[in-house]
Amino acid sequence: MNQLSLVRRSPVIRAWPRQGQAAGPRSVCPEFLTGKRVIGFSIVVGLVAGVCELALQDARRRLIDGTALGALHLNQHAWWMVPLSDALILGVLGISAAVVARVFRARWPLAIGVAGICFAAAFSLLLVYRGLSNLAYATLALGLALQAAPGAIWLVRGRRRMARGGLAAMVCAGVVLSLLPGGRETTRVQAIEPARPGAPNVLLIVLDTVRAQSLNLGRGGRPTSPRLEALARQGTRFRQARTPAAWTLPAHAAMFTGRWAFELSTRLDQPLDDRQPTVAEYLTQHGYETAGFVANTMFGSTFFGLDRGFEHYEDVAITPVEFFRSSLLGRFLLKACLPGLAERDRPTSYFYRKDADEMNRDVLTWLDHRERERPFFAFLNYFDAHDPYIPPEGAPARFGPGPRDDHDVETLRDWHRIDKTRQSKRILRLARDRYEECVAAVDSEVGELLDELDQRGLLDQTVVIVTSDHGELIGEHGLFGHGQSLHSQVTRVPLLLVAPGRAPVGRIVTQPVSLTDLPATIVDLVGIENQSPFPGRSLARFWEPDSIKGGDEPMVLSETVDEEESDQPSLMPSRSLIMEGKVYLRGKDGLEQMYDLSGDPREKHDLTTNPRWAALLKRFREAMRRVDERALAEATAPTIAGNQTP
Numbered sequence: 160m161n162q163l164s165l166v167r168r169s170p171v172i173r174a175w176p177r178q179g180q181a182a183g184p185r186s187v188c189p190e191f192l193t194g195k196r197v198i199g200f201s202i203v204v205g206l207v208a209g210v211c212e213l214a215l216q217d218a219r220r221r222l223i224d225g226t227a228l229g230a231l232h233l234n235q236h237a238w239w240m241v242p243l244s245d246a247l248i249l250g251v252l253g254i255s256a257a258v259v260a261r262v263f264r265a266r267w268p269l270a271i272g273v274a275g276i277c278f279a280a281a282f283s284l285l286l287v288y289r290g291l292s293n294l295a296y297a298t299l300a301l302g303l304a305l306q307a308a309p310g311a312i313w314l315v316r317g318r319r320r321m322a323r324g325g326l327a328a329m330v331c332a333g334v335v336l337s338l339l340p341g342g343r344e345t346t347r348v349q350a351i352e353p354a355r356p357g358a359p360n361v362l363l364i365v366l367d368t369v370r371a372q373s374l375n376l377g378r379g380g381r382p383t384s385p386r387l388e389a390l391a392r393q394g395t396r397f398r399q400a401r402t403p404a405a406w407t408l409p410a411h412a413a414m415f416t417g418r419w420a421f422e423l424s425t426r427l428d429q430p431l432d433d434r435q436p437t438v439a440e441y442l443t444q445h446g447y448e449t450a451g452f453v454a455n456t457m458f459g460s461t462f463f464g465l466d467r468g469f470e471h472y473e474d475v476a477i478t479p480v481e482f483f484r485s486s487l488l489g490r491f492l493l494k495a496c497l498p499g500l501a502e503r504d505r506p507t508s509y510f511y512r513k514d515a516d517e518m519n520r521d522v523l524t525w526l527d528h529r530e531r532e533r534p535f536f537a538f539l540n541y542f543d544a545h546d547p548y549i550p551p552e553g554a555p556a557r558f559g560p561g562p563r564d565d566h567d568v569e570t571l572r573d574w575h576r577i578d579k580t581r582q583s584k585r586i587l588r589l590a591r592d593r594y595e596e597c598v599a600a601v602d603s604e605v606g607e608l609l610d611e612l613d614q615r616g617l618l619d620q621t622v623v624i625v626t627s628d629h630g631e632l633i634g635e636h637g638l639f640g641h642g643q644s645l646h647s648q649v650t651r652v653p654l655l656l657v658a659p660g661r662a663p664v665g666r667i668v669t670q671p672v673s674l675t676d677l678p679a680t681i682v683d684l685v686g687i688e689n690q691s692p693f694p695g696r697s698l699a700r701f702w703e704p705d706s707i708k709g710g711d712e713p714m715v716l717s718e719t720v721d722e723e724e725s726d727q728p729s730l731m732p733s734r735s736l737i738m739e740g741k742v743y744l745r746g747k748d749g750l751e752q753m754y755d756l757s758g759d760p761r762e763k764h765d766l767t768t769n770p771r772w773a774a775l776l777k778r779f780r781e782a783m784r785r786v787d788e789r790a791l792a793e794a795t796a797p798t799i800a801g802n803q804t805p
């Protein structure tokens with residue numbers, strides 16, 4: 160049956176009054192069709208469509224494809240934002256129909272309105288299935304709407320019937336949601352003891368995607384980080400800090416738990432489960448007031464489990480635009496009608512990115528309204544240096560000549576999807592310049608936040624840790640972005656630790672350290688005397704210059720995690736290890752590289768073929784074999800406990 164005959168045979172068309180025929184009982188414009196009822200109908204259908212959209216997205220996430228774009232967009236506010244967003248959009252349709260009906264003193268606009276509302280609801284649900292053309296979505300939605308409209312009009316007839324129908328549909332969707340397997344439940348953490356008197360606050364700042372190489376900490380060059388440099392002078396700087404994972408989720412999870420990425424559940428489609436304690440959980444239990452603020456609202460969202468243990472967690476922004484675009488229909492309309500509103504997003508973005516200014520406002524609002532009796536632990540993730548490399552509007556252009564024309568601007572905006580290997584040297588230079596402008600902008604914002612803390616008299620009693628989850632490649636080694644490679648541009652991250660009276664001032668630590676040591680360090684610095692549940696060792700071991708002798712240092716490991724989907728656990732993933740002043744990289748294809756840490760920081764001279772280092776290469780292979788064995792045992796071990804997602 161083709162679409163036209165489907166339309167002709169639709170009950171709505173068959174019920175439509177023919178020319179000269181009075182509107183009878185089968186007419187679509189019966190007496191009971193009033194403007195008020197159509198508006199009520201539009202709101203009920205919007206709410207039902209929103210709940211059904213949530214149920215479909217969640218079912219898809221849990222049963223089919225955990226990394227589906229719409230499913231990734233689910234956040235802690237989705238349960239109310241999505242239905243209200245749909246109700247608002249469909250409500251506008253209902254109001255419009257009522258207004259037109261009143262202007263023309265006719266009821267036909269109301270009948271068309273009901274059909275339009277059915278069409279929009281069907282369209283919004285079809286959007287869950289991605290990949291069709293707009294015409295295909297519209298044709299299918301039209302077919303569904305024409306079939307549904309008579310039933311819809313029947314519903315409109317009685318307000319109670321309409322309310323009951325809407326409620327029943329929402330309850331059904333809720334039951335389906337609750338029956339689906341694999342939900343992540345957040346358990347509230349209770350304090351088991353009050354904080355120690357005089358315990359310091361802890362501020363953990365993660366500058367997402369900021370590589371150590373692009374900061375001017377302790378070296379000449381571009382002034383990308385004057386504020387962090389000033390901060391570093393007040394505390395201890397780690398020159399060879401390494402992230403345990405090459406992308407956001409496992410890197411943050413490792414920083415929170417002190418575990419290696421291979422020990423954690425975090426994957427592209429899997430959140431952090433609750434097998435290992437997090438530093439937020441531990442501090443909440445020990446009387447701290449804990450809060451997390453993430454600008455990376457995708458992998459930082461509650462959906463991915465990084466909120467565990469925090470009493471207060473802000474991921475997605477609650478703004479009118481974000482509210483409107485929380486539903487698939489809202490996002491579709493925004494993109495189609497007002498693309499300018501989504502300008503700061505990546506063109507294919509499905510998540511909102513907060514800028515540093517907004518982050519600071521959120522953090523300060525929380526600080527000003529929190530309980531003052533308890534010390535706080537605040538975790539902040541700034542996302543401004545992540546691509547696209549577009550500095551905030553009005554930021555002065557300090558590095559390089561800037562974009563030459565609109566084409567340059569478009570290239571930067573589309574950075575994540577263009578073929579970067581085909582770009583000219585000028586464009587690569589432009590990208591690096593813009594990236595470092597973004598780094599400078601976030602440095603300035605962090606400085607402003609610290610000023611605000613200082614004005615409130617908080618800095619003297621606060622341990623400030625600044626680091627990054629991973630760096631970025633912008634053409635070095637012919638590579639781009641992060642997540643797929645373990646070169647120093649990705650793994651070497653800034654790490655500053657300022658702890659008045661607790662950590663040395665002006666100390667520079669040159670030994671390699673891993674961010675997996677952060678939980679043990681925080682517990683040590685705040686002086687909780689209970690046994691720390693975190694692996695790793697406190698970085699306080701570096702406070703005495705000659706305290707570290709070679710040989711007993713923990714492993715410094717980095718992993719790509721999820722580099723390529725594979726159901727063969729024996730397939731070698733990419734890992735890198737640091738030992739004896741060298742870094743060893745082993746790719747998933749088995750390709751090995753080895754570089755000198757201090758003499759070749761940009762990793763340009765591979766030492767694997769140099770016979771002088773053959774014995775060290777052998778030791779690296781042996782160490783890596785042990786890591787592989789541990790990781791394989793972890794991957795094949797039966798699940799112990801906790802909420803496991805499929």
Ligand SMILES: [Zn+2]
Pocket residue numbers: 367368406407408455628629
């Ligand atoms: Zn990241």
